Amino acid sequence: MISAVRPPTRRIAAFLGAAALVLAASGCGAGADTESAAGEVTSITALDYYTDATEHAQWGERLTSCGKRAGVTVEHRSVPGASLVPQVLRQASSRTLPDLLMLDNPDVQQIARTGALTPLDRFGVDSGGFTPGILSAGSYRGKVYGLAPTVSTVALFYNKDMLAEAGVAVPRTWDELKKAAAKLTRPGRYGMAVDANPTFEGTWQFLPFLWSNGGDETRLDTPEAAQALRLWVDLLKSGSMSKSVLNWTQADVHDQFVAGRTAMMVNGPWRIAAMNKEERLHWGVAPLPVRRPGQTLITPLGGEVWTVPNSSSPARQAKAARVLACLNDPSHMLATARQYFTVPSRSAVASRYAQQVPSMAAFVESVERARARTVRLGDRWPQAATGIYTAVQAALTGEQTPEEALRNAQRIANGG
Template sequence: MRIHGLGMSWGVVGTAVALTATLTGCAGSSDPEGSGGSGGKTTITFSYLWTGAEAAALEKIIKDFNASQSRIVVKGVSNPDAQKQLASMSSGSGSFDISDNFGSNVGAWAAKGILAPLDDLLKDTDTADFAPAAMAQMRHKGKTYAVPISVHTLQLVYNKKMLAEAGVEPPKTTDELAAAVAKLTKVGPGGDITRLGLGNPSLMNSLTTLGFAFGGTWDGQDPAAPAPTPSQPGNLAALKFWQDTITSKYGADKVAKFVAGWGQYMSPQDPFYAGKVAMIMDGEWQAVSIQKNAKDLEWGVTSIPVAEPALEGTTQLTASTLFIPANSRHKEEAAAFLKHLSGKDAMREFNLALGNLPARTSLLDDPAFKAIPQFSAWLDALKSPNVKSLSSAPYSAQYATDLSSAFDSVARGTATPEQAMGQVAERAKSYATN
């Protein structure tokens, strides 16, 4: 379960569904002692959304845990059906004892009473070691309902050769970013775009991140009491930047025509890999994907450009989480495995296998992560005081859907930033908040 572009399809004007997973590969499972366990051991089920190489990494950790003690047997089941996951958690008798999802869902699920609070179960776990922006998503009304195993941040990834040929330095400010886009974008006869200076694997995540980079906030200033703030001035400035820099300047129809033929994200035909886009805002998985799918690409990575110096180091964080459903019959045993899975050793092993960032800040300087080419840019970004995250409040899923639709209208040029965010603000009046 990996968040690409925080798993979105390519497209500057495409509608993105926030924070959905790219689930690929084959299912895996482990049942070392049968569904009932043996020898007095308690068998618990770990139903996870990951598949393929991600599932294989988990199965190794499960095997190691089972061999490390004689009280618990973990049965791993790869089941990438999020609807079935939610249905099981909402029933009187659940089918699993521990699972995974995204930080954006924690608040809504906790409000529904389908997550077990973890504060007592994990009272000897050092949650202060987890990235603060990630832990903000793990809590609802003062209680902890999940822990992060992986986190993800956005940075500006660029084509070194294209920037050098255009005489452009990696931009540090939003003004420099706008100037760079103008120099790097190429337009042919008839106004057709042949190269776009700034593309986006996810319009949703590009624009929410730019909102933070302009000093905006999407959920108010108090993480403990979040509220939708779509019309905050920094957010409007970010949307205006996108329209002025891309949509209005080159034409929404021309942009749509250009992106229509782009190849699959993170395949060898990916538009950034293929030279159709000079810069993107994307996550740490690119450090591994580029080595695999675009070995000859000369690329670099730098911080997200910001509107003013005080915002330096701004980035958006998302998290892959672990939780125990409220209907688990073996919460204490599940908590024991959760502690192991979110511990330093297992977290290191899992995230190295995926090319993701560890959720523990104590692992950010680990030599194993530093050895991945250019990975340090994303690791170091987590140390910034300006790491932001969208709230995981009960309203977050509907808010993300409404923002995505509004962003699409801005990118298509069918609404001004003020109109689009005003509509979201009006819809937000009906959001569930408890």
């Protein structure tokens, strides 16, 4: 996912659960009492940000299961998402890193650059069957440091009843999207909703429009990027989108959709579990529209990867790698995907999953071509992400034209 705000990839942690599960930095290191007198490793530590009580317990069960397969007990601890990377950096300096570490995929570059992680090929971990985009999300300088059991991205959710009543087909191009959104808009309801807030979450939602039109975060001040931003400006100015999108989170967009106050929205599969509980809500999901027929849809890749930090104990690393490999085997991938409505990271498993869970088919299709946010800029990605959401805000408020806003975004990306 990123620094303070993580998109798509996870639910926001419950405060009380986080308070109960916070681990002090000094407590995560490998303990001397976890190896037998003969030097056999009997226990390893694992750290993640799954602080929601239910989710923490679910991942604890997975780690316990995979630990048994590897012949170790896994001591599982969680910290709040915003605390994870700062804690990891402190622990890297003090050499007290856990044996197994979960990271949001955009953070892998930053941590790997410090030398804190070990390439997985040293342990013979199987990375076959993953798409190049998914592998790149856990890679740094050509080496795979982390693997994600499942991943996510965004797509277009639509209210089937509203589209049918208005005689509107699911849009496949930007022109069709604008026409459909306008026709679906009426008092008390907007045709389209996005998260355009000034965070990395807002950037995440804009990326499919930028990338699919040939825009690139390495050069933001291009006509292709301006066309993508102009689309959002046109939707807002025409009244097809609420001005409140400037402040909405993805959770807010979901709430608007469920309440019938928007007919279409950009969101991720983690919303499906809640929508399935709404008996009167008849919804569908499709890949996001592209500017013109024939363009390739490219969406951002969300999801967390498991890594093996460097340590002075090759034996502990080997055990951690076995647990990591287990978490990424097809059976665990499929079980995790079904539980969270995410996409299995191995293509063959994802294809079977799409047949079993039709509501996930659009996400499986999009993930095949999804792109890691750090693939072009590496650890310089946060600067570009900041420039992008700053440009979106400036253009949607009318403070600047899309072209002006993106020129400023490029300055921010360059560190100016």
